[in-house]
Amino acid sequence: MVFAYESRYLGSRRGYIGLGTALAEWDRISHPGHKELYGDSYSAVFRIAVDWNTDFTCSLDEMQAVGAEPLLATICQVSKDPLKGLLTLKAEEASSERQLRSDDEMIAAIRRDPSIPETEKTQLIRARVGQGRFREAVRRIEPKCRLTYVSHPDMLRASHIKPWRNATNSERLDGSNGLLLAPHVDHLFDGGWITFDETGKLITSPFLPEEALRLWNLPENVETGPFNEAQIEYLRYHHVHVFKRPVTE
Structure with missing residues (x-):
């Protein structure tokens, strides 16, 4: 409405x-x-x-x-x-602007925090864009994109399951809080258009445009393999707070 x-x-x-x-x-x-x-x-x-x-x-x-x-x-x-x-476009633009402002404020707070060693500050900030220690930790657990099966690291992004802005500092660097995804799959996952259950089955949002799966040639109802226990906990957060679902659910 x-x-x-x-x-x-x-x-x-x-x-x-x-x-x-x-x-x-x-x-x-x-x-x-x-x-x-x-x-x-x-x-x-x-x-x-x-x-x-x-x-x-x-x-x-x-x-x-x-x-x-x-x-x-x-x-x-x-x-x-x-x-x-x-x-939809206006909503996405407004949401992105709010998230960027929030992330900038958090990064500034990390830089000012005297209790965090300088090397860790660098890693926490690099983790925001899926780089550094976080990316390497994710690669040890998720060596390829679960939907495209691409494994070349330069073609993939390290995406947080529990978003960086909502995570603790330890969660931001935890490899289990990440997936290695192709850029378009990362866009769908980060935006809550898709998620996975604990067995690795792909779940698509009822709000996801049908053409996104069809034109990007992504499989539906595919089983991608199970997750470890730590990943499952992060996925439960993603299901509740990120995944786009009808408000009646």
């Missing part, structure tokens, strides 16, 4: 939009306009609990460029694929 409204503050025309999931039934709610914005004396305001999962904004020009109807309500449902694509 998309919740949006249009403002004419001081004669300007600005649009605001947020993407979230309604936590209550609202199919029967009709909302022709907002009294404060449009002066419609017959309009009513409905309050609905929402699970907001983004905090980005789209301009009216951007929305209308992909076929969005003029905003005549504070509540509307997205039904057009181009608009869905725009919102």
